[in-house]
Amino acid sequence: MLVWLPDVKLSDVKLPDASALRLTFRDCGMAFLLALDQGTTSSRAIVFSDGGEMVALAQREFKQHFPRPGWVEHDPVEIWTSQIEVAEEALKTANLQPSDVAALGITNQRETVVLWDRATGEPIHPAIVWQDRRTSDVCDRLRNDGCEAMVREKTGLLLDPYFSGTKIAWLLDHVEGAREAAEAGRLACGTIDTWLVHKLTGGELHITDASNASRTLLMNIHTGNWDEELLACFGVPRSLLPEIRPSSEIYGEVASDLPLAGMLIGGIAGDQQSALFGQTCFARGETKCTYGTGCFMLMNTGEEAVESKNKLLTTVAWRIGDKTEYAIEGSVFVGGAVVGWLRDGLGVIQSSSEIEALARSVPDSGGVFMVPAFTGLGAPYWDPYARGAILGITRGTTSAHLARAALESIALQVADLAQAMSGDSGAALPGLCVDGGACVNDLLMQFQADILQSPVVRPTVTETTALGAVYLAGLAAGVWPSRERIALQWSVERQFEPAMSSDQAGQWRAQWQRAVERSLGWAR
Numbered sequence: 001m002l003v004w005l006p007d008v009k010l011s012d013v014k015l016p017d018a019s020a021l022r023l024t025f026r027d028c029g030m031a032f033l034l035a036l037d038q039g040t041t042s043s044r045a046i047v048f049s050d051g052g053e054m055v056a057l058a059q060r061e062f063k064q065h066f067p068r069p070g071w072v073e074h075d076p077v078e079i080w081t082s083q084i085e086v087a088e089e090a091l092k093t094a095n096l097q098p099s100d101v102a103a104l105g106i107t108n109q110r111e112t113v114v115l116w117d118r119a120t121g122e123p124i125h126p127a128i129v130w131q132d133r134r135t136s137d138v139c140d141r142l143r144n145d146g147c148e149a150m151v152r153e154k155t156g157l158l159l160d161p162y163f164s165g166t167k168i169a170w171l172l173d174h175v176e177g178a179r180e181a182a183e184a185g186r187l188a189c190g191t192i193d194t195w196l197v198h199k200l201t202g203g204e205l206h207i208t209d210a211s212n213a214s215r216t217l218l219m220n221i222h223t224g225n226w227d228e229e230l231l232a233c234f235g236v237p238r239s240l241l242p243e244i245r246p247s248s249e250i251y252g253e254v255a256s257d258l259p260l261a262g263m264l265i266g267g268i269a270g271d272q273q274s275a276l277f278g279q280t281c282f283a284r285g286e287t288k289c290t291y292g293t294g295c296f297m298l299m300n301t302g303e304e305a306v307e308s309k310n311k312l313l314t315t316v317a318w319r320i321g322d323k324t325e326y327a328i329e330g331s332v333f334v335g336g337a338v339v340g341w342l343r344d345g346l347g348v349i350q351s352s353s354e355i356e357a358l359a360r361s362v363p364d365s366g367g368v369f370m371v372p373a374f375t376g377l378g379a380p381y382w383d384p385y386a387r388g389a390i391l392g393i394t395r396g397t398t399s400a401h402l403a404r405a406a407l408e409s410i411a412l413q414v415a416d417l418a419q420a421m422s423g424d425s426g427a428a429l430p431g432l433c434v435d436g437g438a439c440v441n442d443l444l445m446q447f448q449a450d451i452l453q454s455p456v457v458r459p460t461v462t463e464t465t466a467l468g469a470v471y472l473a474g475l476a477a478g479v480w481p482s483r484e485r486i487a488l489q490w491s492v493e494r495q496f497e498p499a500m501s502s503d504q505a506g507q508w509r510a511q512w513q514r515a516v517e518r519s520l521g522w523a524r
Helices: 019-029 075-094 136-144 148-155 165-173 177-183 190-200 228-234 271-278 338-346 351-360 399-425 441-450 464-477 483-487 501-518
Strands: 030-039 040-048 053-063 101-108 111-118 189-193 207-209 243-246 248-253 263-268 287-291 295-302 313-320 323-331 370-373 387-393 432-436 456-459 492-496
Touching: 019 053, 030 075, 030 228, 030 399, 030 464, 040 075, 040 228, 040 464, 040 501, 053 075, 075 111, 101 190, 101 464, 111 165, 111 190, 136 148, 136 165, 165 177, 165 228, 165 492, 177 189, 177 483, 189 190, 189 323, 190 207, 190 263, 207 263, 243 338, 248 464, 263 271, 271 295, 271 313, 271 323, 271 370, 271 464, 287 399, 287 464, 295 313, 313 464, 323 399, 338 387, 338 399, 351 441, 370 399, 399 441, 399 501, 432 441, 441 456, 441 492, 441 501, 464 483
Parallel strands: 030 101, 101 263, 207 243, 287 432, 432 456
Antiparallel strands: 030 040, 040 053, 111 189, 248 263, 287 295, 295 323, 313 323, 370 387, 456 492
16 A cells, blocks of 8 residues: 655655664664675676675676696685675675674685695695696596596596695695695695685684585595595695585584674585575485586486486585585586686687677678687586687678687587486486576577587576575575575576477587597697
């Protein structure tokens, strides 16, 4: 009912200030949670309400270092400072104090490793990023020594420089005095989640969660522990490594001298497992694909660690309490990063947001195919020596054709993952839940549905990587009583249906395979 009060002027109405509104939210039982989303190219912090809505977001890009071809490094200190700064900014935007936040969750770029001095807390070398290829020869040697079957059986992974094990060994062998210091217990090592928790707690905690640990080549996914045979294989001392904890529990609180002082740390998960949780893919067979720097497709396989027959990975999805759940995963190394290359490397666009309009300015790619194997190819090829290729160029090729071919390369790589995953599951994917920054591109999502010949479903909240982290933290803090309650919050924003015939899709896939074949083994 609308009531008109003619004697009341709008200027006479006094609205409560923001602090009063915050008190009202709290009095009404609303809870807030904070996600620290530490990605490959930027650090982000997002405040969510207990209804799963975004309240505030802050983001800061940090520098990418390429000291040699195929090498990728980050500054761990810059990662930390950028992450704490955006967390402080997000809270300020939301007009919240740390005490207003029920818990924070951490999600992170996986496989990237940091090695630091236990006494000083300072890194002794730049972080080696998951995209880095410097240990390709080490993986070849271990493969020739017959180690791959054992590694595959215990870890669910393949021998590839993508994973953390050979990166850690490289640091120990190439940083002066590192191995001796590690064996004497003076060094600590971890993936980015471990580094952030170390900094957040003032060095008090040296932990990781099962999902991140499962990406190192050092944890036995069947026992859930660091494995002595794997440690010996890669030459990594046990004393370096963090304690493996569940993905959802109250680990501790932020140190008193930090802007987030006193905030509970309640959830940790690698970015792709966190996105699976954020998409509420809690049932066996449910599948999502995240379109970020890379593209990652995960299918929940429940409490069974299913071995892939199609060069996909078996990984821990999450561990909650004493229950471990697993997933099959396919990884594309260069997804949205190809748009960054068009922007930064070629100057074709000034900002990533321009890519869709440029690609739409032509009806198709003009026969151009782009294979963005800048750091090798992931699943299902697993070729660290593959390199990028652009084929089908003619005198009529324009920057718009390159832009369209770049977007199509993302969808075609994802289709390779879907085909491999269907081979493992024995059935075509009924549909694909999507998230990540690039999924807002309607042209890309429509082409994805066309090539897959199945629906592509975009949720209302596409920040599911960060959302998964706060769901895990909120479960630990008692904000949500169960996963079933969380699942009620998922909703569809748009569903893309195939508009291309199956014959056309098949022809496109065949041409793509011809292009991929020409990129394989190039740098060997």
